[in-house]
Amino acid sequence: MVRAPSLALKRPSVLPGFGLSLGFTLVYLSLIVLIPLAGLVLKTAELGPAEIVHIITDRRTVAALKLSFGAAFVAAAINAVFGVLVAWVLVRYRFPGRRLFDAFVDLPFALPTAVAGISLTALYAPNGWIGSLLAPFGIKIAYTPVGVVIALVFVGLPFVVRTVQPVLEEFDREIEEAAATLGAGRWKVIARVMLPSLTPAILTGFALALARAVGEYGSVIFIAGNIPYVSEIAPLLIVIRLQEFDYSGATAVALAMLVISFGILLAINFIQAWNRRRYRND
Amino acid sequence: MTDALLPANLNLPLHAGRPVTSETPFVRWLLIGIAVLFMIVFLLMPLITVFGEAFASGVGAYFDAISEHDAWAAIKLTLLVAAIAVPANLVFGVAAAWAIAKFNFRGKSIINTLIDLPFSVSPVISGLIYVLLFGARGFLGPWLDRNGVQIIFAVPGIVLATIFVTFPFVARELVPLMQEQGKLDEEAALSLGAGGFRTFMRVTLPNIKWALLYGVLLCNARAMGEFGAVSVVSGHIRGQTDTMPLHIEVLYNDFSYGAAFAVASLLALLALVTLAVKTALEWRYADELAAQRRH
Amino acid sequence: MDAPVRIAMKYGLREAHRPPPSPTWGLPVDVSIENVARAFGETPALNGVSLSILSGELVALLGPSGSGKTTLLRILAGLDVPTAGRVLFGEEDALKLTVQQRHVGFVFQNYALFRHMTVFDNIGFGLSVQPLRRRPAKAEIRTRVMELLDLVQLSGLEKRYPSQLSGGQRQRVALARALAIEPRILLLDEPFGALDAKVRRELRRWLREIHDRTGHTTVFVTHDQEEAIELADRIVVLNKGLIEQVGTPDEIYDRPASPFVASFIGETNALPVNYESGRLYLDDRPLEIGSGSGPDGPRMLVFRPHDIELLASRPGGIAGRVIAERRHGAVRRLEMEIGMRRHRIEIDVPADHPKTRKGDRISVLPSRWWLFDAPRAGA
Numbered sequence: 001m002v003r004a005p006s007l008a009l010k011r012p013s014v015l016p017g018f019g020l021s022l023g024f025t026l027v028y029l030s031l032i033v034l035i036p037l038a039g040l041v042l043k044t045a046e047l048g049p050a051e052i053v054h055i056i057t058d059r060r061t062v063a064a065l066k067l068s069f070g071a072a073f074v075a076a077a078i079n080a081v082f083g084v085l086v087a088w089v090l091v092r093y094r095f096p097g098r099r100l101f102d103a104f105v106d107l108p109f110a111l112p113t114a115v116a117g118i119s120l121t122a123l124y125a126p127n128g129w130i131g132s133l134l135a136p137f138g139i140k141i142a143y144t145p146v147g148v149v150i151a152l153v154f155v156g157l158p159f160v161v162r163t164v165q166p167v168l169e170e171f172d173r174e175i176e177e178a179a180a181t182l183g184a185g186r187w188k189v190i191a192r193v194m195l196p197s198l199t200p201a202i203l204t205g206f207a208l209a210l211a212r213a214v215g216e217y218g219s220v221i222f223i224a225g226n227i228p229y230v231s232e233i234a235p236l237l238i239v240i241r242l243q244e245f246d247y248s249g250a251t252a253v254a255l256a257m258l259v260i261s262f263g264i265l266l267a268i269n270f271i272q273a274w275n276r277r278r279y280r281n282d
Numbered sequence: 283m284t285d286a287l288l289p290a291n292l293n294l295p296l297h298a299g300r301p302v303t304s305e306t307p308f309v310r311w312l313l314i315g316i317a318v319l320f321m322i323v324f325l326l327m328p329l330i331t332v333f334g335e336a337f338a339s340g341v342g343a344y345f346d347a348i349s350e351h352d353a354w355a356a357i358k359l360t361l362l363v364a365a366i367a368v369p370a371n372l373v374f375g376v377a378a379a380w381a382i383a384k385f386n387f388r389g390k391s392i393i394n395t396l397i398d399l400p401f402s403v404s405p406v407i408s409g410l411i412y413v414l415l416f417g418a419r420g421f422l423g424p425w426l427d428r429n430g431v432q433i434i435f436a437v438p439g440i441v442l443a444t445i446f447v448t449f450p451f452v453a454r455e456l457v458p459l460m461q462e463q464g465k466l467d468e469e470a471a472l473s474l475g476a477g478g479f480r481t482f483m484r485v486t487l488p489n490i491k492w493a494l495l496y497g498v499l500l501c502n503a504r505a506m507g508e509f510g511a512v513s514v515v516s517g518h519i520r521g522q523t524d525t526m527p528l529h530i531e532v533l534y535n536d537f538s539y540g541a542a543f544a545v546a547s548l549l550a551l552l553a554l555v556t557l558a559v560k561t562a563l564e565w566r567y568a569d570e571l572a573a574q575r576r577h
Numbered sequence: 578m579d580a581p582v583r584i585a586m587k588y589g590l591r592e593a594h595r596p597p598p599s600p601t602w603g604l605p606v607d608v609s610i611e612n613v614a615r616a617f618g619e620t621p622a623l624n625g626v627s628l629s630i631l632s633g634e635l636v637a638l639l640g641p642s643g644s645g646k647t648t649l650l651r652i653l654a655g656l657d658v659p660t661a662g663r664v665l666f667g668e669e670d671a672l673k674l675t676v677q678q679r680h681v682g683f684v685f686q687n688y689a690l691f692r693h694m695t696v697f698d699n700i701g702f703g704l705s706v707q708p709l710r711r712r713p714a715k716a717e718i719r720t721r722v723m724e725l726l727d728l729v730q731l732s733g734l735e736k737r738y739p740s741q742l743s744g745g746q747r748q749r750v751a752l753a754r755a756l757a758i759e760p761r762i763l764l765l766d767e768p769f770g771a772l773d774a775k776v777r778r779e780l781r782r783w784l785r786e787i788h789d790r791t792g793h794t795t796v797f798v799t800h801d802q803e804e805a806i807e808l809a810d811r812i813v814v815l816n817k818g819l820i821e822q823v824g825t826p827d828e829i830y831d832r833p834a835s836p837f838v839a840s841f842i843g844e845t846n847a848l849p850v851n852y853e854s855g856r857l858y859l860d861d862r863p864l865e866i867g868s869g870s871g872p873d874g875p876r877m878l879v880f881r882p883h884d885i886e887l888l889a890s891r892p893g894g895i896a897g898r899v900i901a902e903r904r905h906g907a908v909r910r911l912e913m914e915i916g917m918r919r920h921r922i923e924i925d926v927p928a929d930h931p932k933t934r935k936g937d938r939i940s941v942l943p944s945r946w947w948l949f950d951a952p953r954a955g956a
Binding site for chain 1: 302303304305310313314316317318320321323324325326327328329331332335373374377378380381384385387393396399401402403404405406407410411412413414415417418419420421442445446449465468469472477478481482500503506507508509510513514526527528530531534539542543546549550553554556557558560561
Binding site: 175177178179180192193197 | 654655656676677679680681682683685687689690691692693694702703706707751754755757758
């Protein structure tokens with residue numbers, strides 16, 4: 001049976017509803033996504049590169065971008081390390097409450113960011129449960145960049161755990177046994193045989209956590225302190241500019257965020273592709 | 283690492299020694315301890331804090347806070363927005379999955395990329411794009427103003443922003459699943475004489491029902507809890523354009539901490555219910571969920 | 578003292594305080610298995626097996642699945658612990674050693690290669706994880722790895738990754754990797770089970786050559802009797818956790834110790850006969866074949882389809898009717914119904930034998946046969 005050429009207008013299959021479903025999909029996407037995005041593109045064009053660069057290199061903007069990306073990196077790195085640990089413990093060991101903890105790992109996905117934001121602040125404020133433990137040592141968390149990092153660790157926690165878990169679950173025990181028969185002690189087996197094969201998953205999780213942390217708003221603005229040049233995150237700067245009706249300023253900052261994020265994700269994609277070439281799954 | 287095994291002429295119990303592929307009990311429990319401590323500090327304590335602070339001034343104060351006029355308005359608005367956004371996104375998800383999974387056409391990957399877009403964009407930017415279009419100084423602002431249509435700083439803007447942020451959830455669950463399921467069942471039904479709609483209701487829907495429920499669950503949780511995007515478009519008019527998350531912010535900035543946490547506790551409760559149902563679905567229907575452990 | 582050891586001692590690293598390598602490091606040893614048993618909860622996988630393997634021997638553990646052969650192999654490797662018994666490598670109590678200390682080479686059925694490492698790194702792994710004191714220099718590791726690549730005929734592939742190799746190549750890398758540490762004993766768990774028939778046959782021949790060249794004490798597990806017969810110096814037949822017979826391939830094939838062994842190696846027929854006063858009776862008719870020994874009573878007569886003579890028309894044979902026939906390689910295989918109780922046997926006759934139609938009556942006598950005790954009811 002000869003297939004009709006795949007033009008959207010011809011009926012490419014015997015099933016009904018093609019026009020309806022694709023039509024609806026395209027209309028919906030246009031209204032909700034494409035047209036608003038076009039607004040962003042138009043505004044960018046309106047600004048012109050010189051103006052954009054001028055706004056971006058403003059000291060306040062630079063400080064905000066550095067905080068957003070810097071804190072996101074640190075938080076994603078913390079999540080990379082502890083995420084592997086949590087995934088390992090959940091997959092390889094049995095202990096009371098394991099299934100409950102496993103379910104709770106997804107809490108940051110389900111909990112609204114504002115709720116997380118105020119409760120993290122309450123926890124780490126000088127009179128909070130954790131904040132009060134650290135205050136005598138002169139360690140301040142809430143209203144400082146450290147608070148931002150803590151909030152971003154919460155937000156990104158599930159990503160590395162959930163990308164590493166399936167890989168660990170499917171890991172072939174025989175490989176560990178083989179390494180042991182060849183004389184490698186337990187730690188060498190983990191370091192030289194298991195962790196390297198987890199690296200792609202860890203990288204993916206790291207990238208997802210990073211992307212999420214960079215744009216995070218609700219969880220962070222309560223604990224951040226929001227002092228310009230010090231503890232002000234980039235999304236907050238966008239909001240402030242909008243409140244000032246400085247659409248251009250807001251757009252420029254948003255563009256900077258998008259471009260830098262895109263660059264980071266591209267870099268991570270390259271690393272992953274390089275990794276994949278070594279595996280070349282059959 | 284030396285690990286002496288017992289001499290074998292003892293009558294060894296079942297789990298004598300330990301398998302080569304595991305660590306010493308000390309190491310195991312140390313790792314478990316660290317991981318559990320990490321999860322308690324970062325996951326459980328914030329959760330407990332919400333409820334702790336909510337009830338800190340007693341149960342009476344709690345119910346007062348929830349039933350207070352502006353709080354109640356925020357609850358109603360949140361429910362309204364979700365009631366619009368979730369069904370709309372449900373229909374979209376089904377339509378998109380139907381189109382992508384059952385037909386061949388060019389541009390599928392573009393659609394897939396667009397569907398994933400909201401996840402790669404900060405919620406604030408999601409709100410920004412609507413302000414750029416419909417805001418007072420936006421491209422359509424003047425025209426809207428002339429015609430008396432309020433989108434930004436009004437409910438329609440909130441609905442739009444929420445839809446944007448949550449439309450991927452149902453689609454992302456259904457598209458891979460329906461692609462994997464193929465067209466055979468539907469084609470068989472058609473060849474037996476069933477019409478398009480009936481085929482969908484009797485053949486397709488049962489196959490995707492758990493993934494559908496899962497997607498709706500996540501969509502709803504996000505729709506009710508969205509903060510960043512809604513904050514940008516809402517204008518924060520108390521009693522009118524404040525959703526629950528925004529109202530929490532308002533209360534918090536007013537130093538009404540107890541009230542803020544009281545409202546927050548409702549959303550936290552929703553989160554727990556979402557988690558419970560989500561986990562139950564994952565445990566029982568792992569095969570019928572396309573994206574079991576990825577987000 | 579060489580540099581790594583000096584540095585290790587200066588910084589008080591643990592490696593420096595390791596005991597010196599055992600004197601038998603690298604030299605093939607005798608293996609002595611004494612009454613080893615392994616139970617998993619209530620189910621016994623091994624029921625007390627004893628075996629001694631001479632240094633340099635190539636031994637096959639042969640049996641159906643569930644016979645305990647893999648369990649025994651893993652106990653030798655240290656990947657499993659017996660619930661009773663002793664294992665000695667030479668004079669040394671192997672059960673007191675961890676896997677890492679046992680110094681055995683293990684080759685898995687599914688290769689278990691390290692996917693993220695090149696062929697070179699896989700083979701050199703065992704050498705590179707040695708504690709500083711014993712670790713050879715990089716150049717030496719390189720030489721050894723290249724030698725081994727040569728031995729397994731994979732020179733030139735050292736930079737490839739396992740996913741870029743065929744199944745047969747992967748198994749050869751697995752073997753080279755196990756050989757790299759100069760093991761005292763080489764253990765292979767159904768090494769060719771995951772490969773297709775042609776590759777399996779090639780690798781069998783090749784493994785025998787390697788063994789002859791390197792002289793390692795080698796134990797391999799298989800359920801394929803053809804493989805065991807072709808490769809092994811001695812075969813250990815296991816069934817349900819017990820050793821049924823140990824012997825050379827000829828002994829196992831020509832002088833099976835039990836009906837199980839006879840039927841596991843090659844095809845067999847089994848007929849219940851009666852032994853009375855020095856003669857054998859089938860359905861009360863005497864059989865004109867040698868005699869047995871021992872008390873009167875029922876026995877099992879076991880013989881192979883091709884070990885028969887056709888009798889023209891003489892009494893004293895196994896007589897019956899042909900009920901089916903088919904071509905079987907170079908011969909014709911007949912299925913016969915014997916006697917009143919309608920026992921069925923299969924025999925091979927030359928392809929051009931005249932009397933090969935259904936319904937024909939023929940009479941045969943086994944030219945080689947074994948007599949076993951009749952199985953107890955329910956066995």
